[in-house]
Amino acid sequence: MAFVHKNMLGLENASADDIHFILDTAKSFKEISTRSVKKVPTLRGKTIVMAFWEPSTRTKLSFEMAAKRLSADTYAIGASGSSVVKGETLLDSIRNLEAMGIDLVVMRHKQSGAPHFLAQHIDAPIINAGDGFHEHPTQALLDMMTILEHKKTIEGLTVTLVGDIAHSRVALSNIIGLSKLGAQVRLCGPFTMIPRFIERLGPNVTVYPKLEDAIRDTDVVMMLRIQKERMAKHLFPSNREYAMTFGLNAKNVRLTKPGAIIMHPGPINRGVEMTPDVADGERSVILEQVNNGVAVRMALIYLLMGGGK
Numbered sequence: 001m002a003f004v005h006k007n008m009l010g011l012e013n014a015s016a017d018d019i020h021f022i023l024d025t026a027k028s029f030k031e032i033s034t035r036s037v038k039k040v041p042t043l044r045g046k047t048i049v050m051a052f053w054e055p056s057t058r059t060k061l062s063f064e065m066a067a068k069r070l071s072a073d074t075y076a077i078g079a080s081g082s083s084v085v086k087g088e089t090l091l092d093s094i095r096n097l098e099a100m101g102i103d104l105v106v107m108r109h110k111q112s113g114a115p116h117f118l119a120q121h122i123d124a125p126i127i128n129a130g131d132g133f134h135e136h137p138t139q140a141l142l143d144m145m146t147i148l149e150h151k152k153t154i155e156g157l158t159v160t161l162v163g164d165i166a167h168s169r170v171a172l173s174n175i176i177g178l179s180k181l182g183a184q185v186r187l188c189g190p191f192t193m194i195p196r197f198i199e200r201l202g203p204n205v206t207v208y209p210k211l212e213d214a215i216r217d218t219d220v221v222m223m224l225r226i227q228k229e230r231m232a233k234h235l236f237p238s239n240r241e242y243a244m245t246f247g248l249n250a251k252n253v254r255l256t257k258p259g260a261i262i263m264h265p266g267p268i269n270r271g272v273e274m275t276p277d278v279a280d281g282e283r284s285v286i287l288e289q290v291n292n293g294v295a296v297r298m299a300l301i302y303l304l305m306g307g308g309k
């Protein structure tokens, strides 16, 4: 199969075959990160810009590692320290970078749709590293890779997403991707954080008002961070009340299927989304998700720079 996409803006435009192809490629790249010299010459001489207009630890660092492990040169630009603070537009900034000769842009922005807008105006491929509360496709890809490593298949699994579904780009990309691969997706959270009509995303998507019902006999639980930075007002009374109603703890985690895995995209609010014993417990695969992030991003950079043809 050939990978024919110019950009990775979201999983909305990816087929199930595309997703499997990216994950198979990531699987083959994963071994490189275990070598004593974690580098291959595949993208020597190529230039990749990390344009992060919002904070990031995992995504930014793992994209940089991914690019460097493929021997590409990387350069970073962000809101502070760039001429954006002097009033330069996003489009002008990226056009100026393009004039310097770049081969790919990885972009995070607080505005939903910002990478889609840029993609219409520049020639270099763009990878969306998270746009507002829209999509975060590489997070969902690394989540699916982690699920596949534990469960062998996604078809027929029950995956429960808990928390701030409304403001979570991780949630939307996972709902789209997991549904395309045939999972049953359960959503749970305060009713103020569940978008109306979300079940219209597909017949596999179901909303559960109560956490206990949502996680009962599920194969995977994905806890989501409360995105306070994207809320005009707080949509629940207090962290304590949230943790009591929607937090995962040593007692309620037993309702899941034996062997169920616990996921979180990070950063975690310990004691809010989940207790520390669950976050660090034997079912937690949170650091495996982070590890798979490098392989998935290597795969995607490689495929968008011609490796899939």
Ligand code: CP
Binding pocket: 055, 056, 057, 058, 059, 060, 130, 139, 265, 266, 267
């Ligand atoms: N999961 C994720 O996107 O984390 P960062 O915000 O640290 O990149």
